[in-house]
Amino acid sequence: MSAVVFLEHDGGELHKAPLGVLARAADLFGSADAVVVGSQATALAAEAGRFGAAVVHVADDPALDPALPAPRVDVLETVVRQGGYDTVLFSNSVLAADVAAGLAARLEAGLNWDLVDLEQRDGELVGKRPALGDSVLVDVGWRGTPRLALFRPGSFDAVETGGVAEVRPVAAALAPHSTRAILVDHRHQPDEGPKLEDAEVIVSGGMGLGAPEHFALAEELASVLGGVVGATRAAVYAGWYPASAQIGQTGKTVSPRLYVALGISGAVQHKVGMQGSKAVVAVNKDPNAPIFEFSDLAVVGDVHVIVPRLVELLRARKGS
Amino acid sequence: MKIAVCVKHVPDSRVRIDAGSKRLDRSGAGELNKFDTNAVEEALRVKERLGEGDVVVVSMGPEGAADTVRAALALGADRGVLVSDPGAIGSDLLATSRVLAKVLEREQPDLILFGQQASDGAGAVLWAAVAERLGVPSVSQATELVVEGGRARVTRQTERGDDVVEAPLPLAVAVSDAINDPRYASLKGVMAAKRKPLETLSLADLGVDAAQAGEAGSKTVVLGIAPPPARSGARRVEEGDAAQAIVDFLAERQLV
Numbered sequence: 001m002s003a004v005v006f007l008e009h010d011g012g013e014l015h016k017a018p019l020g021v022l023a024r025a026a027d028l029f030g031s032a033d034a035v036v037v038g039s040q041a042t043a044l045a046a047e048a049g050r051f052g053a054a055v056v057h058v059a060d061d062p063a064l065d066p067a068l069p070a071p072r073v074d075v076l077e078t079v080v081r082q083g084g085y086d087t088v089l090f091s092n093s094v095l096a097a098d099v100a101a102g103l104a105a106r107l108e109a110g111l112n113w114d115l116v117d118l119e120q121r122d123g124e125l126v127g128k129r130p131a132l133g134d135s136v137l138v139d140v141g142w143r144g145t146p147r148l149a150l151f152r153p154g155s156f157d158a159v160e161t162g163g164v165a166e167v168r169p170v171a172a173a174l175a176p177h178s179t180r181a182i183l184v185d186h187r188h189q190p191d192e193g194p195k196l197e198d199a200e201v202i203v204s205g206g207m208g209l210g211a212p213e214h215f216a217l218a219e220e221l222a223s224v225l226g227g228v229v230g231a232t233r234a235a236v237y238a239g240w241y242p243a244s245a246q247i248g249q250t251g252k253t254v255s256p257r258l259y260v261a262l263g264i265s266g267a268v269q270h271k272v273g274m275q276g277s278k279a280v281v282a283v284n285k286d287p288n289a290p291i292f293e294f295s296d297l298a299v300v301g302d303v304h305v306i307v308p309r310l311v312e313l314l315r316a317r318k319g320s
Numbered sequence: 321m322k323i324a325v326c327v328k329h330v331p332d333s334r335v336r337i338d339a340g341s342k343r344l345d346r347s348g349a350g351e352l353n354k355f356d357t358n359a360v361e362e363a364l365r366v367k368e369r370l371g372e373g374d375v376v377v378v379s380m381g382p383e384g385a386a387d388t389v390r391a392a393l394a395l396g397a398d399r400g401v402l403v404s405d406p407g408a409i410g411s412d413l414l415a416t417s418r419v420l421a422k423v424l425e426r427e428q429p430d431l432i433l434f435g436q437q438a439s440d441g442a443g444a445v446l447w448a449a450v451a452e453r454l455g456v457p458s459v460s461q462a463t464e465l466v467v468e469g470g471r472a473r474v475t476r477q478t479e480r481g482d483d484v485v486e487a488p489l490p491l492a493v494a495v496s497d498a499i500n501d502p503r504y505a506s507l508k509g510v511m512a513a514k515r516k517p518l519e520t521l522s523l524a525d526l527g528v529d530a531a532q533a534g535e536a537g538s539k540t541v542v543l544g545i546a547p548p549p550a551r552s553g554a555r556r557v558e559e560g561d562a563a564q565a566i567v568d569f570l571a572e573r574q575l576v
Binding site for chain 2: 010066067068069070073093094095097098099100101102104105106108109110111112113126128131136137138139140141142143144150175176177178180181182183184185186187188201225233237243249250251252253257258268269279281283287292295296297298299300301306307309310312313314317
């Protein structure tokens with residue numbers, strides 16, 4: 001089997017989650033290749049090699065810089081056809097999902113999504129997909145090739161192998177409909193403070209905090225736990241916390257060792273961004289809050305009472 | 321201006337997987353996927369802003385999905401097209417996008433709207449496959465949509481902030497659930513929906529070969545269902561010293 005992984009990047013850095021998929025693919029198939037698109041592609045190929053890519057296909061063209069899916073479908077189609085790949089893997093993101101589905105239709109290839117693992121069984125590839133609110137794990141397969149898969153971010157850890165990749169330029173012709181949509185503005189929020197994606201501990205707040213100033217509770221707890229503060233989309237939209245802290249489907253995707261959710265109901269939007277967390281502690285006064293369904297410790301109670309005492313206990317523990 | 325809204329009939333609340341067929345059991349009552357109500361609402365707003373338009377609701381599903389299409393008509397859409405055919409059961413992304421693209425080729429809409437995901441957990445990628453088949457651009461996670469002079473300007477939310485994308489019509493847009501607050505159906509709307517045109521089509525009506533739909537036309541398979549992935553030792557604290565319980569938990573997991 002031969003696999004190629006779609007790598008995303010911004011700010012001159014490759015995203016960690018697709019590098020995790022690359023590590024899993026290299027482990028599973030003995031070797032895995034990668035695709036990097038945009039004007040920094042060649043510069044980033046070496047980094048992709050360091051994280052285990054044997055061959056890096058680079059579509060190094062400033063015309064491909066805007067984060068639009070259709071031109072990437074053209075690039076991947078060329079790579080898959082020329083390279084004869086039978087497996088194409090993606091780490092889910094707003095962009096990658098659109099690219100994967102467009103490529104599936106272009107290649108008439110099966111796409112399984114929201115996978116958390118991939119394995120070989122009797123020579124066949126089997127994907128693992130949590131379903132029904134993660135209450136069951138479904139085994140999924142493919143008929144024919146190429147096989148396409150989208151993984152939940154945080155499913156695998158990136159592994160620095162220190163390898164050196166062979167770099168192959170890709171010249172892809174763009175389909176007529178691929179260039180019709182144009183990016184006219186780009187209002188990206190500069191990241192403030194420490195990076196959420198790399199944090200070991202995250203304390204997040206939602207509307208259940210009751211008022212913007214109560215984010216101080218999250219900040220205080222994060223400080224004593226050595227963590228970083230996150231926020232739900234609702235809290236960001238309400239202007240309670242900066243957008244750079246937003247965790248969820250249209251925010252950051254995180255997978256810390258510990259995720260503490262304060263006054264967060266646990267809408268699907270939010271869950272998608274934090275479900276890869278190793279341990280989840282949730283405090284919410286609503287006993288039926290959906291967040292409790294995916295918490296390791298579900299605490300029904302008032303954040304305004306519990307958190308100050310928790311901070312006190314943790315400080316005492318540290319001091320002793 | 322013709323606006324097509326693709327909607328999904330999803331099993332209501334208690335979904336289960338049929339042990340025999342390993343598919344979602346759709347035998348029970350269903351409802352309009354709540355994320356699709358944002359797409360219906362946006363279609364109505366575009367029509368209202370332009371002062372003209374035809375909003376057609378498109379769906380594929382069991383016979384019961386007619387109620388779901390009527391629910392969208394009750395919100396104010398003008399007519400519905402439902403593809404309902406035993407041969408379409410078990411369609412995956414590829415087969416579903418193929419059938420929907422056939423309907424949309426017939427309808428020739430200027431704008432095709434989708435909700436951001438299906439509430440039954442079955443993915444959030446259909447629009448990009450449909451758009452690719454139709455050879456039209458697509459934009460997802462739209463939080464703002466302005467249609468004017470044969471073009472659309474779409475603000476989309478991404479992980480790193482907002483992008484503004486412009487494209488000529490026809491265009492497919494998947495709207496975020498943050499784009500609007502959908503209206504509720506009025507009693508008048510519900511009554512009117514009963515008299516609005518709803519066309520039910522078979523695969524043959526669309527010229528889709530049996531081998532191109534359902535399981536035969538799909539390239540992904542469900543192999544089996546395993547027991548829940550263990551969130552081992554999940555605990556609940558409802559009384560007592562909650563803060564102490566959290567400290568104990570963190571200590572146990574060696575997180576402090």
